[in-house]
Amino acid sequence: MSPSPLVKNQKTAVLFALAAVAMWSTVATAFKVTLAYFSPVQMILVASLTSIVLLAGICWWQNKLPNVVLLIKQQGKLMLLLGLINPLFYYLLLFQAYDLLPAQQAQALNYTWAISLTLLAVPLLGQKLSKADGLAILLGYGGVLVIATQGDLLALDFNNPLGVALALASTLLWALYWILNTRQHGDPIAALLACFILSLPFIIAANCYLGEFDFSAWQGWAGAIYIGIFEMGLAFVCWLNAMKYAEHTAGISNLIFVSPFASLFLLNWIIGEPIYTSTLVGLGLIITALLTQQWLNRKRQG
Secondary structure (H helix, E strand, C coil): CCCCCCCCCHHHHHHHHHHHHHHHHHHHHHHHHHCCCCCHHHHHHHHHHHHHHHHHHHHHHCCCHHHHHHHHHHCHHHHHHHHHHHHHHHHHHHHHHHHHCCHHHHHHHHCCHHHHHHHHHHHHHCCCCCHHHHHHHHHHHHHHHHHHCCCCCCCCCCCCHHHHHHHHHHHHHHHHHHHHHCCCCCCHHHHHHHHHHHHHHHHHHHHHHHCCCCCCCHHHHHHHHHHHHHHHHHHHHHHHHHHHHCCCHHHHHHHHHHHHHHHHHHHHHHCCCCCCHHHHHHHHHHHHHHHHHHHHHHHHHC
């Protein structure tokens, strides 16, 4: 008996999208709090183990565990490469950026990954930049400059250039992950689980190499488990379901821009991080860039 076709439902799609946005809004705070107790590589290990258990449970419930085995057998090298990018190197750079920068700056810079995707698509996919893409790049990286200099554009005094460089490098890795991910055609949840399983030995090896095996702080465990459940696991699943149920994906995808502003509020409320005017201005430029790119490209295609 073949499975019944999925019935599109915009209300259901919006609920899934809002759930994902709510989870993403909390993770900047979770990153910053957990970094007070665990190193970045420790966070990746505990969060990855948590995600593996969660995703395995979801795949078992949906009868997708055989898909995971098949992906590893048929596309093991690709799954390993993707796993080394995400979760290992992407989160290693991202967590280190959060360790060096105010959380509001790191999370705002992380939103330029879509612009990085546009840039990488030129050499890797042979795509050409449109005028909309060029405008988005100028606005987006203008926002990066405002955030990195905390508004002191004339002096070009970067408060933490290494932190900014790591945050921007993480966006390149995240964009590369999604470009390479187009080469596999398996179930996305099964593929994510395969990536996490294959990367786990390397994550353990990184902890051994760096001597990071003091896991005594329960606060670090709580934070890393939270990140594994919500940032690496459930948010991804909810967003996939939102896209599946959506009758109009544009309206759903724009909900993601609520997340960084909600995140700023939580950072201020929970850990008392003051919100810089430069962060609001820079984030506004980045989001304007992304929305403008979407609108102009949609207008050009339609």
